Amino acid sequence: MSLEQFSKRDATPGYIYYNAEKTPKTSWEFFKRAFSRSIKGELFVGLWIVLREMFAKGNTHTVSYPQEKLEMGPRYRAIHKLLRLQESGSERCIGCGLCEKICISNCIRMETKIDENSRKEVSQYTINFGRCIFCGYCAEVCPELAIVHGSDYENASEQRSSFGLKEDMLTPLDDFKANKQQEFPGFGALSPDADSFVKKTPLAY
Amino acid sequence: MGDYAIIIETVIKAVVVLAVVAGMAAFATFIERKVLAFMQRRLGPMNVGPHGVLQLAADGIKLFTKEDLIPQLAVKPIFKIAPVIAPACAFTAMAAVPFFPQFTVFGYTITPIISDINIGILFVMGVASAGMYAPLLAGMSSTNKWALLGAARTVVQLLSFEVVSGLALLSPIMMIGSLSLIDINDYQIGGFTSWLVWQQPLAFLLFVIAGFAETNRTPFDLIEYEAEIVSGYATDYSGMRWGLFFVGEYANMITVSFLVSIVFLGGYNPLWIIPGGIMILLKISAFIFLFLWVRAAWPHIRPDQMMQLCWKILMPLALINILLTGIVNI
Numbered sequence: 377m378s379l380e381q382f383s384k385r386d387a388t389p390g391y392i393y394y395n396a397e398k399t400p401k402t403s404w405e406f407f408k409r410a411f412s413r414s415i416k417g418e419l420f421v422g423l424w425i426v427l428r429e430m431f432a433k434g435n436t437h438t439v440s441y442p443q444e445k446l447e448m449g450p451r452y453r454a455i456h457k458l459l460r461l462q463e464s465g466s467e468r469c470i471g472c473g474l475c476e477k478i479c480i481s482n483c484i485r486m487e488t489k490i491d492e493n494s495r496k497e498v499s500q501y502t503i504n505f506g507r508c509i510f511c512g513y514c515a516e517v518c519p520e521l522a523i524v525h526g527s528d529y530e531n532a533s534e535q536r537s538s539f540g541l542k543e544d545m546l547t548p549l550d551d552f553k554a555n556k557q558q559e560f561p562g563f564g565a566l567s568p569d570a571d572s573f574v575k576k577t578p579l580a581y
Numbered sequence: 582m583g584d585y586a587i588i589i590e591t592v593i594k595a596v597v598v599l600a601v602v603a604g605m606a607a608f609a610t611f612i613e614r615k616v617l618a619f620m621q622r623r624l625g626p627m628n629v630g631p632h633g634v635l636q637l638a639a640d641g642i643k644l645f646t647k648e649d650l651i652p653q654l655a656v657k658p659i660f661k662i663a664p665v666i667a668p669a670c671a672f673t674a675m676a677a678v679p680f681f682p683q684f685t686v687f688g689y690t691i692t693p694i695i696s697d698i699n700i701g702i703l704f705v706m707g708v709a710s711a712g713m714y715a716p717l718l719a720g721m722s723s724t725n726k727w728a729l730l731g732a733a734r735t736v737v738q739l740l741s742f743e744v745v746s747g748l749a750l751l752s753p754i755m756m757i758g759s760l761s762l763i764d765i766n767d768y769q770i771g772g773f774t775s776w777l778v779w780q781q782p783l784a785f786l787l788f789v790i791a792g793f794a795e796t797n798r799t800p801f802d803l804i805e806y807e808a809e810i811v812s813g814y815a816t817d818y819s820g821m822r823w824g825l826f827f828v829g830e831y832a833n834m835i836t837v838s839f840l841v842s843i844v845f846l847g848g849y850n851p852l853w854i855i856p857g858g859i860m861i862l863l864k865i866s867a868f869i870f871l872f873l874w875v876r877a878a879w880p881h882i883r884p885d886q887m888m889q890l891c892w893k894i895l896m897p898l899a900l901i902n903i904l905l906t907g908i909v910n911i
Contacts, residue, residue, distance in 0.1 A: 410894070414894075422878040422879055423875070426620040426621075426874065426877045426878045427620070427874065429620055429621070429622055430619045435622055436619075436623060436624050437622045438618075438622075438623050438624040440627055
């Protein structure tokens with residue numbers, strides 16, 4: 377497309393043009409505008425609207441925060457959680473290190489070792505929340521749905537390291553046994569129609 | 582003996598006025614926050630005391646205990662004295678305002694006016710305008726560009742509204758023939774229909790508009806408008822020095838409300854079965870509410886628009902009004 381075509385393009389469909397009042401030229405037009413604006417009563421419309429809102433019942437938008445709390449949407453990205461396997465209760469994390477690799481602010485650190493069953497075990501898992509930007513890549517990349525974003529947004533604490541250690545994020549075994557770990561519907565979780573996207577691995581080559 | 586009695590009486594009156602008006606000013610801040618909140622679909626202060634009533638106390642403690650910062654390059658004596666001017670002028674102006682009708686306590690007749698001088702309204706207007714020295718000196722002494730702009734705007738504002746308020750008051754004064762606020766009040770003693778607002782609607786309107794400008798309330802709050810000049814003249818102030826500006830502003834609001842009520846709305850004359858003292862309280866409450874209501878509803882105007890409004894529209898209207906009053910009352 378040449379520049380001429382580009383600058384001539386018609387933006388009319390979908391646009392609503394506002395007929396603004398013309399800028400007055402002569403002093404008589406200025407006077408007419410000032411006069412019509414003076415008697416138009418637009419200011420009183422404004423007064424009426426705020427008065428109506430003042431006396432309307434129950435239309436306050438304030439959430440009195442410590443007593444009432446907003447329910448966060450399932451896709452809200454707050455402090456992370458490490459989940460356990462539904463059946464056995466052992467950790468879901470397989471120590472693959474993808475989250476550590478993808479983390480764009482380099483705030484995830486994990487140490488792994490081979491345990492006595494010669495399985496890979498995560499011995500340490502920390503997130504530096506001073507650096508975390510809550511982008512959600514770790515939850516998205518995790519193949520096991522082990523690390524997810526919770527909805528607990530109240531993360532003021534005395535310690536910089538709070539919330540970021542493995543034992544803070546991992547579902548406690550007691551809670552797990554009491555069936556309190558909910559399968560996470562939020563960030564990084566599979567969508568309900570995830571099965572339909574599974575394809576057979578092409579073996580044609 | 583009589584001399585001593587009048588001195589003691591005056592001192593007591595002055596202290597009572599100071600205490601009551603300062604309390605009203607403080608309470609007006611709470612009312613303002615609540616009314617604005619309801620108009621903007623919020624709740625306002627809710628946590629300190631029932632529905633946030635004790636928020637005043639919390640704010641007071643905060644203001645009194647906050648560190649008093651003085652910028653290093655500020656002109657220190659002027660910087661320190663400027664906040665005192667605002668409430669001092671506002672409260673001095675109240676000396677000539679009759680608050681209530683006179684009443685008798687233990688056989689002793691009390692006139693609730695500190696000093697009934699025969700140029701009452703002139704005194705009130707003059708001293709209240711002298712209060713504009715507070716933002717002017719504060720802005721100029723604090724070596725801060727925002728503050729300096731605020732100070733410059735103060736002068737612009739003073740020059741604009743003072744002409745309108747003076748000329749607007751002239752026509753009712755021409756009808757009454759006295760500058761004493763008590764005489765002005767007594768002129769409207771004949772009930773609802775004798776209120777001056779029916780004979781001088783234009784002067785009433787002009788004076789209310791000028792009153793908004795005089796108290797720096799919203800359509801004309803250009804000397805401390807946050808979006809343009811941070812906090813204007815008060816940018817460098819903190820703690821109680823800043824609080825003094827606030828007390829002065831709210832005391833000024835109360836003074837202007839009293840003036841409008843006395844000059845145009847029948848003052849403290851009783852209406853039907855409502856006694857005069859209640860009447861004037863109702864009127865000034867309505868006016869304080871109007872101040873808050875307008876703040877919630879209207880945007881503020883630029884300094885050039887303010888000057889245009891005052892000099893090109895309101896002042897000619899005031900002059901026409903004076904002319905008409907003169908022709909009618911000839």
